[in-house]
Amino acid sequence: MKNVLHTIQQNKRLQAIVVGLYIVVTFFSLYLAQKSVVAFLLLLSSLLLLYFTTFSNRVKWLIGGVVMVVLLPLAASQGEAYQSYMEVATLVGIYIAMALGLNIVVGMAGLLDLGFVAFFALGAYTYGIFATGQANNFMPFGHYPLSGESFWVFIFIGCFVAALFGILLGVPVLRVKGDYLAIVTLGFGEIIRIIFNNLDKPVNITNGAMGLASVQPPRLFGIDFMYPNQFYYIVLVILITVIFAVRRLEFSKIGRAWKAVRENEIAAQAMGIHLVKTKLMAFAVGASFSGMMGVVFAAKQTFVDPTSFTLLESITILVMVILGGMGSVPGVILGAALVTILNLQVLTELTNWLNQLSLNGVINVPDALSPAKMQRFIFGVILILFALYRPQGLLPAKNPVFDEKDLKDADKLINAGVQKEATQHVHLDS
Amino acid sequence: MINEVLHTLPQVLIDGLTLGAVYAIVALGYTMVYGILELINFAHGEIFMTGAFVGTAILLTFAGFGWLASMPALVALVLVLVVTSVVTGLLGMGIERVAYRPLRNAPKLITLITAIGVSFLLQDIVRFIAELKNGNYILTGPSLFSGQIGIKASSISSIFNDASVKSSFFIVLIVAVIMMVTLDFFVNKTKWGMAMRAVAQDRETAALMSVNVNKVIALTFFIGSALGGATGVLFAIQYGTIDPYIGFILGLKAFTAAVLGGIGNIRGAMFGGILIGIMEMFAAANLPVISHGVLGAEYKDVFAFAILIIVLIFKPEGLFGKVSIEKV
Numbered sequence: 001m002k003n004v005l006h007t008i009q010q011n012k013r014l015q016a017i018v019v020g021l022y023i024v025v026t027f028f029s030l031y032l033a034q035k036s037v038v039a040f041l042l043l044l045s046s047l048l049l050l051y052f053t054t055f056s057n058r059v060k061w062l063i064g065g066v067v068m069v070v071l072l073p074l075a076a077s078q079g080e081a082y083q084s085y086m087e088v089a090t091l092v093g094i095y096i097a098m099a100l101g102l103n104i105v106v107g108m109a110g111l112l113d114l115g116f117v118a119f120f121a122l123g124a125y126t127y128g129i130f131a132t133g134q135a136n137n138f139m140p141f142g143h144y145p146l147s148g149e150s151f152w153v154f155i156f157i158g159c160f161v162a163a164l165f166g167i168l169l170g171v172p173v174l175r176v177k178g179d180y181l182a183i184v185t186l187g188f189g190e191i192i193r194i195i196f197n198n199l200d201k202p203v204n205i206t207n208g209a210m211g212l213a214s215v216q217p218p219r220l221f222g223i224d225f226m227y228p229n230q231f232y233y234i235v236l237v238i239l240i241t242v243i244f245a246v247r248r249l250e251f252s253k254i255g256r257a258w259k260a261v262r263e264n265e266i267a268a269q270a271m272g273i274h275l276v277k278t279k280l281m282a283f284a285v286g287a288s289f290s291g292m293m294g295v296v297f298a299a300k301q302t303f304v305d306p307t308s309f310t311l312l313e314s315i316t317i318l319v320m321v322i323l324g325g326m327g328s329v330p331g332v333i334l335g336a337a338l339v340t341i342l343n344l345q346v347l348t349e350l351t352n353w354l355n356q357l358s359l360n361g362v363i364n365v366p367d368a369l370s371p372a373k374m375q376r377f378i379f380g381v382i383l384i385l386f387a388l389y390r391p392q393g394l395l396p397a398k399n400p401v402f403d404e405k406d407l408k409d410a411d412k413l414i415n416a417g418v419q420k421e422a423t424q425h426v427h428l429d430s
Numbered sequence: 431m432i433n434e435v436l437h438t439l440p441q442v443l444i445d446g447l448t449l450g451a452v453y454a455i456v457a458l459g460y461t462m463v464y465g466i467l468e469l470i471n472f473a474h475g476e477i478f479m480t481g482a483f484v485g486t487a488i489l490l491t492f493a494g495f496g497w498l499a500s501m502p503a504l505v506a507l508v509l510v511l512v513v514t515s516v517v518t519g520l521l522g523m524g525i526e527r528v529a530y531r532p533l534r535n536a537p538k539l540i541t542l543i544t545a546i547g548v549s550f551l552l553q554d555i556v557r558f559i560a561e562l563k564n565g566n567y568i569l570t571g572p573s574l575f576s577g578q579i580g581i582k583a584s585s586i587s588s589i590f591n592d593a594s595v596k597s598s599f600f601i602v603l604i605v606a607v608i609m610m611v612t613l614d615f616f617v618n619k620t621k622w623g624m625a626m627r628a629v630a631q632d633r634e635t636a637a638l639m640s641v642n643v644n645k646v647i648a649l650t651f652f653i654g655s656a657l658g659g660a661t662g663v664l665f666a667i668q669y670g671t672i673d674p675y676i677g678f679i680l681g682l683k684a685f686t687a688a689v690l691g692g693i694g695n696i697r698g699a700m701f702g703g704i705l706i707g708i709m710e711m712f713a714a715a716n717l718p719v720i721s722h723g724v725l726g727a728e729y730k731d732v733f734a735f736a737i738l739i740i741v742l743i744f745k746p747e748g749l750f751g752k753v754s755i756e757k758v
Contacts, residue, residue: 106539110539112539112542112543114546172739172743173739173742173743175743175746176742176743176746179468179469179470179538179542180689180742180746182470182542183470183682183685183738184738184739184742186682187682187735187738187739188735188739190679190682190731190732190735191731191732191735191736194728194729194731194732195732197728198728198729311678315546315550318543318546322543366561366562369558369562373557374554374558375554376550376551376553376554376557377550377551377554377555377558379547379550380547380548380549380550380551380552380553380554381547381551382547383543383544383546383547383550384529384544384547384548384551387533387536387540387541387543387544387547388529388532388533388544391536391540
């Protein structure tokens with residue numbers, strides 16, 4: 001087995017055949033067997049297979065793009081389950097973006113944030129309030145609800161509002177040490193939820209526990225975006241932007257500063273890294289992804305209420321990061337996809353199946369044991385097992401490796417250039 | 431407005447004292463574990479909750495056999511308290527052994543994450559068992575002490591309204607005081623208590639002085655968890671209805687109390703707990719009055735968290751804590 005894997009790893013043509021065959025087979029199995037959730041998941045996991053190939057990044061992105069943009073929607077579109085598949089894919093995208101945001105805070109900067117869903121809520125409410133008649137209650141000017149065209153602007157506004165609150169929370173909080181931070185952010189998450197839950201008096205801003213209903217759908221060139229297959233493309237575009245941004249940030253100066261702060265604050269400070277600024281940046285960037293997706297979430301659900309933003313959600317996102325691997329972008333994407341699919345598809349399917357079995361009298365599973373209720377149990381087990389036995393996650397973060405010899409050669413070249421210049425200067429001087 | 435606040439003051443003080451006693455003992459568990467391991471034991475709130483469930487389950491079993499009617503309520507209470515505290519104490523020790531000990535030298539972040547995992551696991555296991563046995567995870571126990579006693583506060587001064595007290599209030603308060611005094615004696619006056627303080631101060635040096643560090647840490651977890659579990663029983667007796675999710679928020683507030691009193695400081699935690707309890711009850715009763723109805727009583731949780739954040743920012747060492755300087 002090991003040998004086979006090794007030869008495949010050596011041979012690019014073989015890889016191309018395997019990946020191509022896999023995509024074609026899963027594509028047609030989903031195309032023909034519309035009800036098969038397994039086929040849908042297998043087609044999605046072709047992206048994971050693609051990740052393990054040794055193609056250049058550009059080729060990987062290209063194939064991945066074709067699968068995501070064309071093949072997946074096309075294969076799923078042949079039956080009644082189309083919208084539900086797209087719904088799952090959209091939610092997976094939303095959660096991946098949030099998990100990537102939390103990954104910056106927890107994975108790269110090493111700040112445990114247990115109230116992350118608060119930023120998601122901020123984004124969702126920002127759009128929810130202005131895209132329903134709710135804003136009429138307190139805004140002195142303007143006419144609400146705003147039309148669906150404003151959605152595109154609100155993506156940026158939601159991003160900005162969340163980042164602003166990230167900084168506002170960060171300024172006082174970052175003076176406390178690591179483990180206190182977890183508690184304070186947890187408290188912050190609860191505070192935001194309680195405030196949204198009760199901000200219907202004296203001025204009705206959030207409509208309290210009733211929530212905001214019938215949020216305006218986004219509109220572009222006169223087309224209303226109402227269905228999951230349309231939101232799928234919005235989420236895809238934002239997600240690719242987010243992934244691109246995260247990859248660039250990770251290897252930029254600020255990304256290296258985050259990692260330095262994570263490893264040792266005092267040493268990082270001694271190296272001239274401004275602690276507060278670096279941490280605030282992590283908070284703001286992480287929060288902004290979440291806020292952006294909050295806007296999309298509000299538009300997709302067309303309904304916002306405080307129950308979507310509980311502590312369980314924050315922990316769910318944390319589980320995604322831990323499962324995938326703290327600090328590792330591909331890992332977190334995998335983790336987010338796995339947890340979301342587990343939550344939305346596997347658990348509900350299992351529950352239905354067990355119910356069916358109980359109805360037929362094959363086995364009798366008590367209602368208390370139904371898998372849909374076991375979320376906390378499963379998350380708890382994942383957190384403990386991964387912390388104990390695999391703290392680096394499924395796909396561990398890789399630091400760029402430099403070849404010592406190459407560096408020395410490059411160094412020599414530069415030095416030679418400098419010497420040459422120096423001699424030229426000497427000539428000029430004389 | 432001040433008159434209105436004063437009217438309700440006796441009742442607020444009594445309710446606050448009850449809640450504060452609960453916070454104080456739960457805070458002890460946090461503060462002891464933090465003092466010795468520098469770890470926020472998120473699972474402590476859940477141990478409290480488990481204690482409430484174990485206690486209620488025992489009481490319900492007694493009632494089922496008809497023993498509850500035939501024995502004095504005090505005997506039943508002592509029995510339940512002892513059994514529950516042993517069960518939760520062992521649970522706490524088990525959690526430490528399985529989830530925290532292997533990670534003692536790991537980065538703090540990882541240990542915190544395990545603690546959250548343990549907390550979620552306990553919530554769901556208790557939910558599962560309660561739902562399986564009872565059909566519903568919200569449980570109402572038999573009331574042991576249900577007498578009402580009126581306190582004629584108006585006879586002291588006419589600005590006060592009369593307050594009413596459930597007789598379980600006295601039980602809660604007395605048991606809480608006994609537990610706190612015993613713990614204080616244990617930590618400050620006995621050999622094991624000295625070992626505990628030594629380990630909290632410096633684990634390596636304590637080990638060199640032939641203190642068995644693992645044993646001391648296990649003992650700390652046992653005592654903290656036993657106290658937490660016993661408090662759970664008191665909570666169930668005082669408030670009647672319990673569900674598997676009471677532990678998390680209550681634990682958070684108890685942690686606030688521990689921070690307020692200076693984390694690692696046992697007497698500080700007691701004081702902080704009482705203070706937080708009274709302040710929370712005060713806020714619940716008077717926020718609508720003071721703010722003219724703008725802020726409802728629902729904001730009492732926000733109030734507690736706001737205290738936590740303010741304390742952490744302006745006085746992170748707490749009211750009675752020592753300032754710690756981080757050395758390289």
